[in-house]
Amino acid sequence: MKAPRKRKPTCVVIGDAAGIGPEITVKALFDSSLYHASHPILIGDPEVVEQALRITKINMEVRPISSLSEARIQYPVLNIFDLGTPKLQGISMGKISSISGQAFVRWFQKAIEMTDTGELGAIVYAPLNKEAIHAAGYPFRDEVDMIDAFTSAPTPYLLVVSIAGRYRSASIPPLHISLRQACECINTETIFNSIILLHEGLKRFGIDNPVIGVVGLNPHGGESGLHGDEEIRFIQPAVQAAWQKGIEARGPFPPDTVFVKAKAGEFDCVLGMYHDQTRIAMKLLRFKKIIYTTLGTSLNFVSVAHGTAYDIAGKGIADPDNFKQALRYGARVR
Numbered sequence: 001m002k003a004p005r006k007r008k009p010t011c012v013v014i015g016d017a018a019g020i021g022p023e024i025t026v027k028a029l030f031d032s033s034l035y036h037a038s039h040p041i042l043i044g045d046p047e048v049v050e051q052a053l054r055i056t057k058i059n060m061e062v063r064p065i066s067s068l069s070e071a072r073i074q075y076p077v078l079n080i081f082d083l084g085t086p087k088l089q090g091i092s093m094g095k096i097s098s099i100s101g102q103a104f105v106r107w108f109q110k111a112i113e114m115t116d117t118g119e120l121g122a123i124v125y126a127p128l129n130k131e132a133i134h135a136a137g138y139p140f141r142d143e144v145d146m147i148d149a150f151t152s153a154p155t156p157y158l159l160v161v162s163i164a165g166r167y168r169s170a171s172i173p174p175l176h177i178s179l180r181q182a183c184e185c186i187n188t189e190t191i192f193n194s195i196i197l198l199h200e201g202l203k204r205f206g207i208d209n210p211v212i213g214v215v216g217l218n219p220h221g222g223e224s225g226l227h228g229d230e231e232i233r234f235i236q237p238a239v240q241a242a243w244q245k246g247i248e249a250r251g252p253f254p255p256d257t258v259f260v261k262a263k264a265g266e267f268d269c270v271l272g273m274y275h276d277q278t279r280i281a282m283k284l285l286r287f288k289k290i291i292y293t294t295l296g297t298s299l300n301f302v303s304v305a306h307g308t309a310y311d312i313a314g315k316g317i318a319d320p321d322n323f324k325q326a327l328r329y330g331a332r333v334r
Contacts, residue, residue, distance in 0.1 A: 007039065008121035009073060010330050011111045014044030014052075014080075015126025017088045017100040019308025020318035022052035025126050026078070027320035028327055030058050035075045037331040041068070041120055042080035043107045045088050049080055055316045068119055083110060093314030101132030105146065112150045115299050121334025122300035124326050129308045130176070142176040143301070144294070151297060158296040159197045161269070162278065162305060163329070164286035167262065168205075168269040169278035170198055170295075182274035186217060186230055191238035194271055199247045201295040202268055213258055213267035214239050214251030215277055221254040235273070259285075279305075288321045291329055302330040 012029070015021015025042070026049065029035050042049065046064045053060060060076040071079040083106055086099045111123045125143070133140055140146050144158050161170045172194045174185060195212060202210035216235060218228030225232055235252040242249040253261065255272075259281040262270050272278035282290055283305065290305035304322035312318055 007331075007334055008119070009041045009068070009071070010038040010327065010334050011115055011120040011123045012038070012040045012042045012327075013104070013107050013111050013123065013125035014042055014049060016104050016129040016132055016308045017045060017048045018091055018093055018095055018097050018132070019100075019127055019129060019310055019313050021126030021128075021308065022048050023056055023313075023316065023318045024304075024320040024323040025049070026052045026058050026060060027056055027318070028323045029078065030056075030060060030076070031324065032075050034324060034327050034331075038124075038327050038334070039073050040078070040327075041065075041071060041073075042078055043083075043111050043114075044080055045103065046080050046082050048088055049078060055314060057316070081110060081114075083107065094310040094312075096129065096131050096135055096310075098132065098135035098137070101129065101134070101136035101138070104128050105133060105136065105138055105140070108143065108146055109150045112147070112299065116152055122302055122330035124302045124323075124330040126323060127304060127306060127308045129310075141174070143303070144173070144175060147294065147297060147299075147301065151299065157193055157197060158294055159194055159201070161198070161201060161293050161295060162282045162290055163293065164282055164290040164305075166265075167282060167285050168202070169262075169272060169282050170194065170269065171272040171275050171278050175275050179274060179276075183217065183230075186234050186273055188234045188238045188241070191235055191271075191273075192241050195238060195242040195247060195249050196245070197295045198269055198271055199242070199249075207268050209248065210268040211266070212242075212247070212249045213253055213262060213270045214249055215255050215258050215270060215272045216252035217255075217273045219254070219256075221252055230273075288319065289325055290322060291326045293329065293333075300330065300333045302326045302333075 064082045217230045222231040294301045
């Protein structure tokens with residue numbers, strides 16, 4: 001009988017310091033069952049975490065560490081790697097800060113380094129703020145760009161999957177670009193690669209014969225080219241190529257009805273052509289239960305389906321439900 005695999009600690013990045021990330025981190029880990037399931041090692045700033053504890057009136061011990069050997073994973077201890085700089089004391093909650101943007105990038109890079117060397121398991125990260133990262137001088141559009149820049153493997157083909165219970169969706173990359181650019185990026189190879197990666201990922205999720213519903217780009221799926229021909233030129237050939245590989249990809253389906261079919265159980269996952277095509281439907285279905293994970297890299301990245309919520313940052317009212325879901329999923333794959 002094979003011995004059970006020893007689980008590594010979950011790497012938890014506290015998110016943008018000016019947003020709700022630190023707050024939802026401590027709220028989620030105050031749940032002792034989640035703490036024990038994930039064995040968290042935080043990466044961030046101890047004083048920011050202390051502030052989050054004061055805001056939420058949660059009593060946990062903050063333990064700064066410089067190596068895993070110093071960690072004491074024992075509830076309610078929050079072990080946190082402190083990289084020292086930049087100093088975040090005195091930044092305004094709920095406002096764009098180049099310092100908080102710089103800090104997040106450094107924390108995220110450290111998380112990748114420690115996970116890549118095998119010290120930590122899955123990376124679960126609270127929301128980042130893309131404007132803050134740009135204000136700090138970084139060119140990254142999103143965390144996918146950071147994963148691409150900081151992982152040691154050759155440039156991965158990355159796909160971000162949204163998961164909300166039995167509902168799953170993905171959109172072909174790149175994700176965070178304008179709608180005009182997204183339409184210009186559509187091609188058969190990208191769609192086909194996304195189907196292949198999604199099929200492999202769904203099998204790892206425990207679905208033996210996954211069915212993937214592929215979305216068209218244009219109104220009513222183009223109506224045989226009347227409203228656009230991307231379905232004919234790019235999407236249908238990719239679906240047919242996937243069928244030839246033994247993958248049950250179906251479509252392209254009209255964008256306005258595909259999630260009706262998905263909700264009825266016709267697909268295990270929906271693959272869209274751009275960000276909002278799938279995200280709007282997913283968030284209407286189960287907003288507080290959605291997490292994101294990546295396919296195409298050897299490391300497991302998990303996050304939430306919402307942003308830094310600057311409008312409520314520092315008020316102690318942020319809902320940690322999504323982050324709890326992310327921690328649960330991260331604990332399973334770490």
